[in-house]
Amino acid sequence: MIDWSNIAKLLGYFILGLAFSLLPAISFAFWNGDAGLGPLLWALVVPVTLGCILVGLLHLEPAELTRRDAILLVVSSWVAACLIGALPFYFSDYPFSFVDAVFESTSGFTTTGSTVLADIEALPESLLLWRSLIHWLGGMGIILLGIAILPLLGTGGMQLYRAEFSGARSEKLKPRVAEVALALWKIYASLTLVLYILLRLLGMSRFDAACHSFSTMATGGFSTRALSIEAFASPSIEYVIVVFMILASINFTLHFRLFSQGDFWAVWKDTELRFSLGVVVAATAAVYISLSGLEYTSAESFRLALFQVVSIVTTTGYSSADFETWPPLGQFTLLALMLIGGSTGSTAGGLKAARVLLLLRVVQREFRKMAERRGVFAVRLSGEAVDETTIQSLLNLVYLALVVNVVACIALTATGVDILTSITAVTASMFNVGPAFGQVGPTEHFGHLPVLAKWVLSLCMLAGRLEFFTFFVIFAPLFWRK
Numbered sequence: 001m002i003d004w005s006n007i008a009k010l011l012g013y014f015i016l017g018l019a020f021s022l023l024p025a026i027s028f029a030f031w032n033g034d035a036g037l038g039p040l041l042w043a044l045v046v047p048v049t050l051g052c053i054l055v056g057l058l059h060l061e062p063a064e065l066t067r068r069d070a071i072l073l074v075v076s077s078w079v080a081a082c083l084i085g086a087l088p089f090y091f092s093d094y095p096f097s098f099v100d101a102v103f104e105s106t107s108g109f110t111t112t113g114s115t116v117l118a119d120i121e122a123l124p125e126s127l128l129l130w131r132s133l134i135h136w137l138g139g140m141g142i143i144l145l146g147i148a149i150l151p152l153l154g155t156g157g158m159q160l161y162r163a164e165f166s167g168a169r170s171e172k173l174k175p176r177v178a179e180v181a182l183a184l185w186k187i188y189a190s191l192t193l194v195l196y197i198l199l200r201l202l203g204m205s206r207f208d209a210a211c212h213s214f215s216t217m218a219t220g221g222f223s224t225r226a227l228s229i230e231a232f233a234s235p236s237i238e239y240v241i242v243v244f245m246i247l248a249s250i251n252f253t254l255h256f257r258l259f260s261q262g263d264f265w266a267v268w269k270d271t272e273l274r275f276s277l278g279v280v281v282a283a284t285a286a287v288y289i290s291l292s293g294l295e296y297t298s299a300e301s302f303r304l305a306l307f308q309v310v311s312i313v314t315t316t317g318y319s320s321a322d323f324e325t326w327p328p329l330g331q332f333t334l335l336a337l338m339l340i341g342g343s344t345g346s347t348a349g350g351l352k353a354a355r356v357l358l359l360l361r362v363v364q365r366e367f368r369k370m371a372e373r374r375g376v377f378a379v380r381l382s383g384e385a386v387d388e389t390t391i392q393s394l395l396n397l398v399y400l401a402l403v404v405n406v407v408a409c410i411a412l413t414a415t416g417v418d419i420l421t422s423i424t425a426v427t428a429s430m431f432n433v434g435p436a437f438g439q440v441g442p443t444e445h446f447g448h449l450p451v452l453a454k455w456v457l458s459l460c461m462l463a464g465r466l467e468f469f470t471f472f473v474i475f476a477p478l479f480w481r482k
Contacts, residue, residue, distance in 0.1 A: 007073050012054025014077050019047035029126035036126030043087035082106040085134045099454045106458045108134035110465040113221025113317035113434030116447035120226045131222045132214035139218025139347035140188050187255045192217045195244045202236050219248045219347045221317030221434040228319045242310045249314035249342030271382040272343050272354040283309045283333050290330035313337040315349035317434025319442035338433045349432030400468045408456050415450040429460040
């Protein structure tokens, strides 16, 4: 039996915590007297009221969650966050429809970075701060989801987080989830603060530096400018952001090892980390070559290639140029990077580098089986054999992601969206990248898409962040049977 009372009470506590997260933006709006104060205050009323009702009416001691209860709580918490996060936008004077507000909020919490805003600068600064804050909160939520929660549920290919190469295995950061959360929060906040200081030293205003620090560490991509990072016209800022996008896309258990033990070489031995850096180097070289025929200097070509490659592969989604005007090789490279993404246990989206590497090893094994039919071959990563259950789980996840992609693309094309836009928008949403190609490129927005298309893409963003199985299992009749 599902313990609805326990789930509702815990959800109430979560909603009250979410209400508390509105206070920084409310304080900013109050001291600056901008137009976002009213919408933020109205938005505060809803979660406080709802949270108090759920917590106050259910006089129960929190009980231990079953796996099914935990899945429901995780999904309902993320849905609640996206709906409540939409309220400041919906109540604002900016012409947000309900679906637009939900889309913007979902994009924020899932750290996708797609936006429906045609004129970002027209939004009050307090609401722009709220956009970046929900990125930051969602980013840490994703880290904890991947490292501390989903591995315990054993859902959606999360066995990979227990595999030897993931860094989250027997690493046992701390014996309790609460202590894991505190340790990771400290690292996450410290890196954010360091980035803020560097951006201030490089000339960003306090407001811009804060917003971009939140967005960068969450690998989200919401900017305070319509032109994104290109608006600051600063190579130094771009290089600093590149470094921190990479740091945010690395498994946070590796950060913990580095900060707590100072063992750089042990961290460097991580197979996934080296594979990810290798992808960045190879992709940067490919994009750099593709830009050689354009009117850029060698230094400009390298900077543009490096920034855009890192931005896409970490699924941050910042832009320093309109890459839709680049040659086909550069565009295709960026499209392929959307699928790969960052490391497991990081804020980055995508399929995840470890999974891509494991898929390559599985394919390699199949070729060896064809050549040596009597041989018995194990798939190894970091010198350790990966069990067949993990491999099967991965293949199931990839298959489900493909099915979701096809169905979502059919839905978008049915609304009249062209094929290029449909395919790339769905891919960018599923893997939480942000900008795509066609009508939703780096200089465009998602606001002009049909209502149904926005709902479909919002579900894609949420499903991708919850590793597909965790989200879709609640729609299976088997899940609700006793």
